[in-house]
Amino acid sequence: MRIQRSDIEQHNHQHLEGHRKKLAFIADQVADTEKIINQIAAMQIAIPSWALGTGGTRFGRFAGGGEPGTLEQKIEDIGLLHALTGSSGAISLHIPWDIPKDATAVAALASSFGIRFDAVNSNTFQDQKDQKLSYKFGSMQHVDRHVRKQAIDHNLQVIEYGKALGSKAITVWLSDGSSFPGQLDFRKAFENTLESLQSVYSGLPSNWKMFVEYKAFEPNFYSMTVGDWGQSLLYAQKLGNQAYALVDLGHHLPNANIEQIVSLLLMEGKLGGFHFNDSKYGDDDLTVGSINPYQLFLIFNELVAGMDRTGQDLAWMIDASHNIKDPLEDLLQSVEAILVAYAQSLILDSRGLEQARNENDVVRCQELLQQAFRTDVRPLIAEARLKNGAAIHPITAFRTLECRKNLIRERGTETKATGL
Numbered sequence: 001m002r003i004q005r006s007d008i009e010q011h012n013h014q015h016l017e018g019h020r021k022k023l024a025f026i027a028d029q030v031a032d033t034e035k036i037i038n039q040i041a042a043m044q045i046a047i048p049s050w051a052l053g054t055g056g057t058r059f060g061r062f063a064g065g066g067e068p069g070t071l072e073q074k075i076e077d078i079g080l081l082h083a084l085t086g087s088s089g090a091i092s093l094h095i096p097w098d099i100p101k102d103a104t105a106v107a108a109l110a111s112s113f114g115i116r117f118d119a120v121n122s123n124t125f126q127d128q129k130d131q132k133l134s135y136k137f138g139s140m141q142h143v144d145r146h147v148r149k150q151a152i153d154h155n156l157q158v159i160e161y162g163k164a165l166g167s168k169a170i171t172v173w174l175s176d177g178s179s180f181p182g183q184l185d186f187r188k189a190f191e192n193t194l195e196s197l198q199s200v201y202s203g204l205p206s207n208w209k210m211f212v213e214y215k216a217f218e219p220n221f222y223s224m225t226v227g228d229w230g231q232s233l234l235y236a237q238k239l240g241n242q243a244y245a246l247v248d249l250g251h252h253l254p255n256a257n258i259e260q261i262v263s264l265l266l267m268e269g270k271l272g273g274f275h276f277n278d279s280k281y282g283d284d285d286l287t288v289g290s291i292n293p294y295q296l297f298l299i300f301n302e303l304v305a306g307m308d309r310t311g312q313d314l315a316w317m318i319d320a321s322h323n324i325k326d327p328l329e330d331l332l333q334s335v336e337a338i339l340v341a342y343a344q345s346l347i348l349d350s351r352g353l354e355q356a357r358n359e360n361d362v363v364r365c366q367e368l369l370q371q372a373f374r375t376d377v378r379p380l381i382a383e384a385r386l387k388n389g390a391a392i393h394p395i396t397a398f399r400t401l402e403c404r405k406n407l408i409r410e411r412g413t414e415t416k417a418t419g420l
């Protein structure tokens with residue numbers, strides 16, 4: 001399904017008057033609204049190729065209908081999201097779940113929707129059909145160098161796929177670790193992993209980045225070989241200036257101060273990318289902003305402040321899974337939550353905050369933060385969407401245009417997205 005320009009225009013026409021009133025109200029309270037709207041309009045968030053179908057838990061999966069059964073259909077779905085939001089003009093591919101058979105045709109299709117290819121993701125956390133050696137006891141950390149070699153070769157292959165599509169980064173997330181004390185020599189596991197990553201790094205094109213993503217636990221429950229930001233930073237520092245840490249919101253132990261981690265990684269010039277989701281207990285993969293929007297806002301404050309100071313460019317991506325919602329509606333909500341947190345951090349009186357900090361006026365610091373957080377910035381985001389030719393209210397438009405019904409009509413009720 002392709003959303004027509006006239007559909008969006010009709011939707012916007014219906015909601016324009018109400019929108020204008022709300023925008024005038026906030027423009028009265030906030031300085032530099034024009035600049036902020038342009039910044040919001042420029043923000044692009046990559047959608048992962050695995051987030052377009054219904055996810056599941058280890059207990060079951062309750063699929064909806066009209067899921068994209070091919071990479072081409074996944075690109076069409078992101079095209080649909082991008083037409084509605086104007087902010088999701090990038091796709092992050094997972095290999096081998098989404099191998100482009102004809103890179104030229106796939107790239108042309110994506111570009112017809114205004115979509116570019118963000119970081120490519122490798123997978124050595126599960127065994128594929130016809131795979132020679134098993135990753136049951138790890139991949140890059142493995143005690144057998146043949147397994148390590150297989151993992152390295154896979155990552156080099158992923159870079160080749162990415163090159164053909166115009167990607168400029170590879171994200172490496174390893175499930176390597178141990179589930180029981182005594183199972184692993186921590187130091188050897190680290191050294192093996194570093195050596196394997198170095199082999200991949202040496203195959204990196206000079207204009208590419210490598211993101212080393214960490215996770216505190218799961219699937220291993222005693223140790224993870226890239227378990228926290230300290231380990232991730234250590235690998236990135238040892239690998240070289242094309243290697244960076246990648247922060248995934250759900251990959252921390254409960255109550256971790258993620259905003260502080262972000263601030264220090266940016267200070268070191270070693271934050272490369274960000275995976276958005278939300279959680280209450282662990283790696284819950286919930287919709288961005290659904291549990292703790294204040295934390296998301298505090299993180300964005302550090303991202304905006306850090307990027308302003310250092311001029312660093314980050315890769316933004318949603319990394320979530322949708323078990324009971326329509327995956328596309330869930331992604332629309334996630335994109336909105338990210339833009340809300342971004343906009344709130346842009347309207348923050350950062351000079352006032354700095355002054356209050358210097359005067360140790362703790363009360364004023366909190367007042368300024370919460371003034372920004374409690375401002376309804378949604379009209380600014382809607383205005384940015386209008387500028388991008390997208391919909392004032394994406395979810396309303398998605399439902400009015402009966403997008404899911406159309407997708408089911410086109411694809412049927414039994415399709416299953418690859419990788420799920």
Ligand SMILES: [Mn+2]
Pocket residue numbers: 173213248275319
């Ligand atoms: Mn992730």
